[in-house]
Amino acid sequence: MAQIALVTTAGFADVLSLGRQNRADPYAPHVGPSPWLAALPEAWRIELPGRIDAQGQEVQGLDLSGLAASIAALPARPDAVAVCLLFADLNPRHEQAAQAALQALLPGVPVLGSHTLQGEAHWGEFEWTLATVQAAGAHLPDPSPAVSAPGQALPSAPLAQDLEALCNAMQRTLVEQAVSSVVREAMDCAAAVFLPDGRMLAQAKSLPLLLGSLTPAVQGILAHYPAQGMAEGDCFASNDPWQGGTHLPDWVLLAPVLVKGRVRALAACILHHQDVGGMTPGSVPTEARSSFQEGLRLPPVHWVRSGHADPALTRLFTANSRMPANLEGDLAAQRACLDQGVAAMQALIEGADGGSEAAFEAACEALWQTTDAATRAAIARAPDGRWTFHDALDGDGITDALVPIEVTIEKSGNALTLDLRGCADQTEGPVNAARGAVWAAVTYFARSLAPEAPSNGACTAPMRLLSRQGSIVDPLPGAAVNARTNLVKLLANALLGAWAQALPQRQPAANAGVAVVLSLSGVVEGQPWILTEIIASAAGGAPWGPGGSGVSTDVGNARNTPARVLEARAPLRIERLALRRGSGGAGQHAGGCGVVRAYRLLAGNGQVSYRGERHRTQAPGLAGGQPGHSGSARIERADGRVEQLPAKARVAWQAGDLLVIETAGAGGWGSPHEER
DSSP states (O other): OOOEEEEEETTOTTHHHHTTSOOSOTTOSOOOOOTHHHHSOGGGEEEEOOEEOTTSOEEEOOOOTTHHHHHHTSSSOOSEEEEEOTTTTTOOHHHHHHHHHHHHHSTTSOEEEGGGSOOOTTOOHHHHHHHHHHHTTOOOOOOOOOOSSOOOOOOOOHHHHHHHHHHHHHHHHHHHHOOSHHHHTTOOEEEEEEOTTSOEEEEOSSOHHHHHHHHHHHHHHHHHSOGGGOOTTOEEEEOOGGGTOOSTTEEEEEEEEEETTEEEEEEEEEEEOSOOOSSSTTSOOTTOOSGGGTOOOOOOEEEEETTEEOHHHHHHHHHTOSOHHHHHHHHHHHHHHHHHHHHHHHHHHHTGGGGOHHHHHHHHHHHHHHHHHHHHHHHHTSOSEEEEEEEEESOOSSOOOOEEEEEEEEEETTEEEEEOTTSOBOOSSTTOOOHHHHHHHHHHHHHHHSTTSOOSGGGGTTEEEEOOTTBTTBOOTTOOOTTOHHHHHHHHHHHHHHHHHHOTTTSOOOOOOOOEEEEEEEEETTEEEEEEEEEOEEOOOBTTBOOOEEEOOTTOOOOOOOHHHHHHHSSEEEEEEEEOTTOSOOSSBOOOOOEEEEEEEOSSEEEEEEEOOOSSOOOOOBTTOOOOOOOEEEEEOTTSOEEEOOSEEEEEEETTOEEEEEOOOOOOBSOTTSOO
16 A cells, blocks of 8 residues: 655644544444544654635745655655645645655655645535545555444345435435535534324434434424424424424424325424524523523424415514524525425335335334334343443533533333433523433434434334433523533433443443534624534544544534635634544543644634533543543633633633634543553
8 A cells, every 4th residue: 555645734634534523324333543543644744834824825934944854754755745735726836835845855756736636616624635645545444343242234124225315315405505604514404204293214314413302393393283284385493492492593494295185204304503693693602591592492383384484484583693694594405405305205105105105104114113123122132220320511601510410221121211310400501401402312322222223213212211300401491501512412421321331341431522512703894703613522442442533422423614614704714623642541442532623813803602511520431441531722812821711611802812622532441451
């Protein structure tokens, strides 16, 4: 295999290892290390200071003074060199200078610049770098996924394949037609199809946090608008956390699928909207004390009739957003997604044995029963017992007091009781999670037990969920809930952690349990801007291998947003995107490491809304493994002061300030002193 050296902009040497932070199979039992760590090791990467900006202008001169020393430090003479500097496609000056210097230092070695490739207009730095190293001759080994205890592979029914393909096509429409970068780049959205009684029939391979929340949201809409009363061209909307929703930026849209005048299925999607009002830009105020401060709360409403949206409701929606054009554009993407799903489902149903209602319904019931049986079989393989897992949130955004989380799993035969009644009372701050959001953690845990089964709601049939009204997992109406993400992630972690006590030789150690949700905003020359970023952490080590670094885990699966997209849309310079080396817990199989991301504000002023976790707690190891390291965040002010941020913070920033975020590492598996 050819040995390739990679030359990147300073701060971006880990771009291939980080990838887009999402994973192809969101329900795989473990996420391993990036194969690029072995295919293109750190010793073969070189960083060059110097920057071209999003307009193609030079803002920092290229510094080649250390290039000769870096070449001399390579493990050997490379077979080729790939040069991939930011925005070289807009202005190749820096890349051309680097190419010339490399050719002089390495005569006879091919040097390929990214600016010579024809890339897609929407490519980010990962895609440009990947294409460049592959064109230079690098080959990525096909990693064989590790699993804990392979079960009997289930035959995939044609209907299950068709339904998953249909949902994935709906998902692509959401992403491609959305306006906001948090959807187009981060893919903070999800699509699924349901039976008329509210049971999820199939879902896209996307974001478990939103996929798992769709079922209670759909059931909340059906409670007001039963399926049998729906008509062709209807569309219903809701974001109410106390009627199945999650938090106010997540809007659920639902449309009926009619065949021969009867509702035979439902198409649904959920999308995180950039701004739906409230006390701060982005609608995620870390110090909110009530949902009334978080934005527009929308109970289930009949928004579209016969294909025509109610103009009064549309005006109400947009009047409550600081970015009304974005809201309208993203709602249009949701409607396009549903239109596609409805048409595809109609064709699928009509093609099932000549449109036989009984044949289609029987096939759907067979898929449901297959998933139910596979999940029960997985549960039955564990011993009967009762296991408890404890964790805590780093404050609620109002105070720094730890917020206890307690999860108990009781297993009997082929069924489970999930008891969350030991969790803390609901908080004044916004870390509470309504039951619709909590159901995402339950669904993720249930799907992970039998990931080979058809992906539908039957995985939760063997589960009974117990919660206590007035607690953080079942808050009273009006509680602040915008920062529910990390509670849901820690609940998923806790469910997996409790289950690992039953099967310690077959389960990974704890994931880091963090998905930083970052809302950046500002004003330049009177023009406001808002961006939302989702930053991953790491996966736990497992009995069969180490955990992945810089990867989204459990209920998370959002992609990171490329630096070139952020810099094109806002007065920002991304100065570092890197692995946070050494942050994973030690072990026979180490936990994965978190990431480092640094954002400099170039002009104007604005606000940072930071919702992190694990500043004062750590992801525990398993079977003798060590815990991961805690995370942190700080602002390095332009005047030299350094301001450490708590796990939930909203602060002002000015031009020249640098925001640095370091996410936590995951737990290691097995004693670090054992023979490998």
